[in-house]
Amino acid sequence: MLVRRPAFALQHHCALWHVPFTVTAHISTQDAEGSWSYESQLDVRDEQQDGERVVWKPSVIHPELADHDGYTLKAVPTAPKTAVLSREGTVLNERDQPGLSQVIDQLEARHATRAGTPALDVRITPQFGDGESTTLAHVVKSKPGAIRTTIDPALQRAAESAVVQSSRASVVAVQPSTGEILAVANSAKGEMNPALEDVEAPGSVFEIVTSAALLEQRTVSPTTVMDRVSAAIGRGEVRLNVLNLASITATVKSGTFKQPLLVTADLVGADQTQAERPLSGRVAQQLRAIMNHNASQGTGAEVMAGSSGAFGSMAGLADQGTGQAAHGWFTAFNGDAAVASIAPSSGEGVANAGFITRAVLDADRRTHTPGSQSPPS
Known part of the structure; x- marks a missing residue:
């Protein structure tokens, strides 16, 4: 989702009405889904100015959005931490079982999302410049999983x-x-x-x-x-x-x-x-x-x-x-x-x-x- 700042100047002598509202969204990806809800505010002038009564700014979309040129808003799933277990339930790792090092990596990559619950975050990234991504919300918390193997x-x-x-x-x-x-x-x-x-x-x-x-x-x-x-x-x-x-x-x-x-x-x-x-x-x-x-x-x-x-x-x-x-x-x-x-x-x-x-x-x-x-x- 891309949010841009329109060009206008706010006149200080105009009275503003502050209109609070709640945003609720259902977010779904291939690996995770959940609901995200937060409070925001819309400012409205009591008189029309330059053809606009609504004071538009990125923080209308979310209070954490600063006054920049634009943002990319994304829902990002993160694979859960996963333990690879033997048939008896003991943890397998590359240090103690070096012969399984490639196997453990491949199993974690292939089955992690089926063994546990992925996290789902909403992040924003400035559209221009080298700004880093910021997490706005943790929609779903990760639940660690376990992959039980057949290894004796x-x-x-x-x-x-x-x-x-x-x-x-x-x-x-x-x-x-x-x-x-x-x-x-x-x-x-x-x-x-x-x-x-x-x-x-x-x-x-x-x-x-x-x-x-x-x-x-x-x-x-x-x-x-x-x-x-x-x-x-x-x-x-x-x-x-x-x-x-x-x-x-x-x-x-x-x-x-x-x-x-x-x-x-x-x-x-x-x-x-x-x-x-x-x-x-x-x-x-x-x-x-x-x-x-x-x-x-x-x-x-x-x-x-x-x-x-x-x-x-x-x-x-x-x-x-x-x-x-x-x-x-x-x-x-x-x-x-x-x-x-x-x-x-x-x-x-x-x-x-x-x-x-x-x-x-x-x-x-x-x-x-x-x-x-x-x-x-």
């Missing part, structure tokens, strides 16, 4: 501790029965969250996906499928991030894809992605058998030693070219937890990634017998 504090602590053993390592834990993300951690710091946003060639850990495709076609059996996947093990144009692999592993464990969630379902609403169809019971069972064999007698046996119950794993290397150390991947499930990790260019095969994955599994109360893995020396 125990798993997050374990994930943060495990990734520091290897440079550029990342790990994600997912609950297969719900799709909820239980932990996210990265040893590398920066604006991007590698575990959720970066992509790398998955190498032989992609055998989970190629095996599923072949088993669906009924052209192989669980005992012969690994002979057929050697030509398609995740090289070339195939790229995954750690969350993708954790979600794939969770799907094998539960038999149904569940949209990975970082916040409670009430904040996500109907935006969740649904799978066109679940894995057939036959294929899901065969994939779990393949991964259990890997964890018991294959490349994951050393890492998964001491596990009990329904568990399985898949380990893989992704070559990076001549003279470069391969990326090590390791993913596993046990109980109602699926964990995937990557240790890029670690030079330790799957050992580093395996240690990270097992450390997070052992911290989860949903799993069975903890192991005693140590990081590779």
